[in-house]
Amino acid sequence: MHSIIKTSFAALAAASIAASAAHADAHQLSGDLVIFSDMSNPAPRAVMEGMVERFGEMHPDLNIELTVIDREAYKTQIRNFLTANSPDVANWYAANRMLPYVEAGLFEDISDVWDGQISEELASTKGALTIGDAQYGVPYTYYQWGVYYRKDIFDEYGLSEPTTWEEELANCQTLLDNGVKCYTIGTKFLWTAGGWFDYLNMRTNGYDFHAALTNGEESWTSDEVRATFANWQQLIDMGAFIDDHQTYSWQEALPFMVNGDAASYLMGNFAVAPMREAGLSDEQIDFYQFPEITAGIPMGEDAPTDTFHIPTNATNKENAREFLKFVVSADNQTLINNGENLGQLPVNALSSVDDDKFLNEGFDMLSNNAQGGIAQFFDRDAPAEMAAVAMEGFQEFMVIPGNLEDILERLEAAREDIY
Amino acid sequence: MTMSPAVSTDPASAKRSWYKRNEIALTPWLFLAPGVLFFLFYVIMPIYQSFGLSLYDWNGLGDVRTNGEYVGLENYNKLFGLNGERADRNFQTSLWNNLKWLILYLLAIPGGLFIALFLNQTVRGIRLYKSLFFFPFVISQVVVGLVFSWFYLPNEGLLNTMIGWFGFDSVNILGDPTLATYGIIAAGLWPQTAYCMILYLTGLNAVDPEQVEAARLDGAKGWKMLWYVIIPQLKPATFIAFVVTIIGALRSFDLVSIMTGGGPFGSTRVLSYYVFEKSLSERGLQYGYAAAVAVVLFLIMLVFISYFLWSMYQDEKGARG
Numbered sequence: 046m047h048s049i050i051k052t053s054f055a056a057l058a059a060a061s062i063a064a065s066a067a068h069a070d071a072h073q074l075s076g077d078l079v080i081f082s083d084m085s086n087p088a089p090r091a092v093m094e095g096m097v098e099r100f101g102e103m104h105p106d107l108n109i110e111l112t113v114i115d116r117e118a119y120k121t122q123i124r125n126f127l128t129a130n131s132p133d134v135a136n137w138y139a140a141n142r143m144l145p146y147v148e149a150g151l152f153e154d155i156s157d158v159w160d161g162q163i164s165e166e167l168a169s170t171k172g173a174l175t176i177g178d179a180q181y182g183v184p185y186t187y188y189q190w191g192v193y194y195r196k197d198i199f200d201e202y203g204l205s206e207p208t209t210w211e212e213e214l215a216n217c218q219t220l221l222d223n224g225v226k227c228y229t230i231g232t233k234f235l236w237t238a239g240g241w242f243d244y245l246n247m248r249t250n251g252y253d254f255h256a257a258l259t260n261g262e263e264s265w266t267s268d269e270v271r272a273t274f275a276n277w278q279q280l281i282d283m284g285a286f287i288d289d290h291q292t293y294s295w296q297e298a299l300p301f302m303v304n305g306d307a308a309s310y311l312m313g314n315f316a317v318a319p320m321r322e323a324g325l326s327d328e329q330i331d332f333y334q335f336p337e338i339t340a341g342i343p344m345g346e347d348a349p350t351d352t353f354h355i356p357t358n359a360t361n362k363e364n365a366r367e368f369l370k371f372v373v374s375a376d377n378q379t380l381i382n383n384g385e386n387l388g389q390l391p392v393n394a395l396s397s398v399d400d401d402k403f404l405n406e407g408f409d410m411l412s413n414n415a416q417g418g419i420a421q422f423f424d425r426d427a428p429a430e431m432a433a434v435a436m437e438g439f440q441e442f443m444v445i446p447g448n449l450e451d452i453l454e455r456l457e458a459a460r461e462d463i464y
Numbered sequence: 465m466t467m468s469p470a471v472s473t474d475p476a477s478a479k480r481s482w483y484k485r486n487e488i489a490l491t492p493w494l495f496l497a498p499g500v501l502f503f504l505f506y507v508i509m510p511i512y513q514s515f516g517l518s519l520y521d522w523n524g525l526g527d528v529r530t531n532g533e534y535v536g537l538e539n540y541n542k543l544f545g546l547n548g549e550r551a552d553r554n555f556q557t558s559l560w561n562n563l564k565w566l567i568l569y570l571l572a573i574p575g576g577l578f579i580a581l582f583l584n585q586t587v588r589g590i591r592l593y594k595s596l597f598f599f600p601f602v603i604s605q606v607v608v609g610l611v612f613s614w615f616y617l618p619n620e621g622l623l624n625t626m627i628g629w630f631g632f633d634s635v636n637i638l639g640d641p642t643l644a645t646y647g648i649i650a651a652g653l654w655p656q657t658a659y660c661m662i663l664y665l666t667g668l669n670a671v672d673p674e675q676v677e678a679a680r681l682d683g684a685k686g687w688k689m690l691w692y693v694i695i696p697q698l699k700p701a702t703f704i705a706f707v708v709t710i711i712g713a714l715r716s717f718d719l720v721s722i723m724t725g726g727g728p729f730g731s732t733r734v735l736s737y738y739v740f741e742k743s744l745s746e747r748g749l750q751y752g753y754a755a756a757v758a759v760v761l762f763l764i765m766l767v768f769i770s771y772f773l774w775s776m777y778q779d780e781k782g783a784r785g
Binding site: 117120121124127128149234288289291292429430432433437438440444458 | 523524525526527531550553617618619636638639641724725727728729730741744745746747748749750
């Protein structure tokens, strides 16, 4: 079913890209449009520049000024430029990551952009961009998380993709018996441990509990959270994770998988590109959905969404709105997310997914097997302060599991302060 | 256009202008003015602003008067656990680590002195050796941090290769919450020792050879010579070395940021890094709280700075008297 839609829309997309210039004549824009972007890595940068170029061709009288800022530096600069020197369009992230800016009145309410057709096309992420009853941004890409593993190693020891926790543990034991670590991970920058917590908690207690927990409505010292950590501890006690992971970044943890010292990696789809660059072929790497833990709980998935917003202090808001509509259009999303560009998933339901093994699996998983719900990611769902405290606790737990009681009490104290 | 003063018949020169009459008193202030203005604007004013901000609950977005909330001393209560608040353990860790830095960083002073004494001789190529020893101070702290974090790497790092020769197991210094801070301080000592060394090398140039000669005639040598003759003469160099080392220890930020980012699980935080974490970092957004930490750091520094200034003032007075 999906493949039929995908192929037919691929054809449609190709046609409509050609037609888009003609279509845009209906309302030519003029004046200025200032865009600040954090898409500074080579591929995203090319995508951003490409979008500006194509939007410029549609509106020849429009003077577009694009400033690309280093992705990490952007995270601190955004506070200054939203108040002092506001662009018309700015990149940011969905869910709680945008909440402080919305509360400070720095992001424009753009519910009008979401009116009508667009709301249906972008239904999957509407919740993540809604605060109160209004929408404050539009998505341009998202990507799945899951377990990327070395298929050749699994084959060598006669293992298959696990679907239950017992199978997962059995697989892991086999690997460990053969001197291979089950998982590589680098927790130096903490968020990777957040990914593990997201999945273990969503599988143990379900998406709804997880969402309530990150919203501060559930206690960190509850039995549910303890159950999650107990499952996590099973893996830690087995020695499933590589040693010294607190010293590595996520990139520094990749060689363990490339060299075959570890068999799998719970990561976002962005990890595929460096694995391929390191010489692993598509026959050697494969993907599976994080297995079920508590039977019968619908699967919840992490799929972080990157977004565009209009700052409240922008000067050319009409042009900015047109640009956002252009960004979310089905054909643009198809183009910018294909394998040659971002290599991620388009958000627009009418877009087609590029024919890439991992994108296909991810798209299929998020469309057909994520009935629980789609989470953004721990540090986007929880408020910044809570995320900082909690992810530090996760890292500590992974290194010194005996401190669990102390960690949970600390998190609970933080929860009472923050929410 | 130039006019020779000889032909000037300006009547004002007879009755001297206000500026001319006060020239001697004014000129120093005129020369100082740019520096004073910048100092007021970039140093004094931010200090007062930090004091002000530390009384607010503000996330750094928008204007503090509209988006912030005045909370009085609440931020300080949270820091120290007063008034029924839980004490901030991260703050306590940072404070302890700053103390470790302060004490261990002082090792740079004797270290620098002994390298300086060792290098204070005339051998072929001594300038090259001196520059090699001084080299770590010239390179950026970021580079020092990177080099040392590679040096410490578990398994692949040079340190672990070296202790492997003696049959010891691999240690992960930066990943061990009890060792990580010491590992960073050791990295910091490398450039700081070089700095102290250069201060002492210049100081040794000023040592009076006649006094050394006289001491030698009296039979002083070795440790006695060093302790009673050389070191007293190096007092100015020691004072400067002490000042820069204390300030350096309290400002330690770059190495922490590069080598561990405050981790593992916050065990290597120092106050300056905690300020950054709570305000400018990716998950900061607590400017008021960060300002309160900054105020505490400032007060600690103030103790030392006051002592230094007082001590310099005493010296000046002594010199004049």
